[in-house]
Amino acid sequence: MSNNNDYRQIIKQTKEYLRYLNDIGVKEIPYEKSKVKSQKSKVKDEETNNIKPTLESIKEELGDCKRCKLHKTRTNIVFGVGNPNAKLMFVGEGPGEDEDLQAEPFVGRAGQLLTKIIEAMGLKRSDVYIANVVKCRPPENRNPEPDEISECRPFLEKQIDAIKPEIIVVLGNHAAQTLLNTASGITKIRGQFFYYKDNIKVMPTFHPSYLLRNESKKKEVWEDMQKVMAELGLKIDAKK
Numbered sequence: 001m002s003n004n005n006d007y008r009q010i011i012k013q014t015k016e017y018l019r020y021l022n023d024i025g026v027k028e029i030p031y032e033k034s035k036v037k038s039q040k041s042k043v044k045d046e047e048t049n050n051i052k053p054t055l056e057s058i059k060e061e062l063g064d065c066k067r068c069k070l071h072k073t074r075t076n077i078v079f080g081v082g083n084p085n086a087k088l089m090f091v092g093e094g095p096g097e098d099e100d101l102q103a104e105p106f107v108g109r110a111g112q113l114l115t116k117i118i119e120a121m122g123l124k125r126s127d128v129y130i131a132n133v134v135k136c137r138p139p140e141n142r143n144p145e146p147d148e149i150s151e152c153r154p155f156l157e158k159q160i161d162a163i164k165p166e167i168i169v170v171l172g173n174h175a176a177q178t179l180l181n182t183a184s185g186i187t188k189i190r191g192q193f194f195y196y197k198d199n200i201k202v203m204p205t206f207h208p209s210y211l212l213r214n215e216s217k218k219k220e221v222w223e224d225m226q227k228v229m230a231e232l233g234l235k236i237d238a239k240k
């Protein structure tokens with residue numbers, strides 16, 4: 001009973017106080033916003049305070065992305081997979097059918113070949129990080145278009161910033177041209193180190209799907225990987 005009286009008293013006093021505020025011209029009462037920050041404000045904080053995004057925060061920012069038209073035909077966004085502290089990163093051009101269905105990059109036939117290449121280097125898939133220039137499958141496996149690449153590229157760049165690899169192997173024309181801002185074809189630039197943002201070495205080489213159609217090019221890719229292994233201080237088995 002006394003509780004009810006207390007509540008009535010509080011309500012009465014609050015009403016009187018609100019009436020008083022109204023009389024003196026206060027039309028709005030400021031309130032403390034929720035301390036639980038929205039993802040949007042977290043991203044803004046990261047930008048303004050220069051806080052390094054993590055793979056998790058990048059994934060949250062990407063969300064159910066509809067920034068380019070590829071979202072209309074995808075099954076899944078293929079974000080990337082592997083060691084968040086990898087010294088070595090592989091970047092391809094975009095997911096294919098298997099990747100789109102499994103939400104993981106390089107899991108189809110070309111992916112199995114990439115896994116063999118990684119293992120031949122003395123590493124496991126889980127030692128490296130694998131991503132693509134675009135995270136949604138282009139319909140009929142067509143090449144990603146410039147507007148799609150420019151919408152998706154910032155997320156790949158953030159992933160690279162978060163992982164800070166020592167070397168990025170770019171697989172095929174689109175990945176090489178996107179990361180190195182060049183119009184040169186892969187045949188011309190493969191096998192040489194370039195730089196991404198002045199401090200990360202980039203080795204362009206043929207895409208594994210190209211190797212499936214051109215077996216003879218495997219030798220060149222292995223030569224390129226040996227250069228990468230030498231840079232990373234990995235033991236090179238000359239017999240491979």
Ligand code: SF4
Pocket residue numbers: 062065066067068069070071077134135136148151152
């Ligand atoms: S390709 Fe990239 S930018 Fe386009 S919808 Fe997918 S995640 Fe978004």
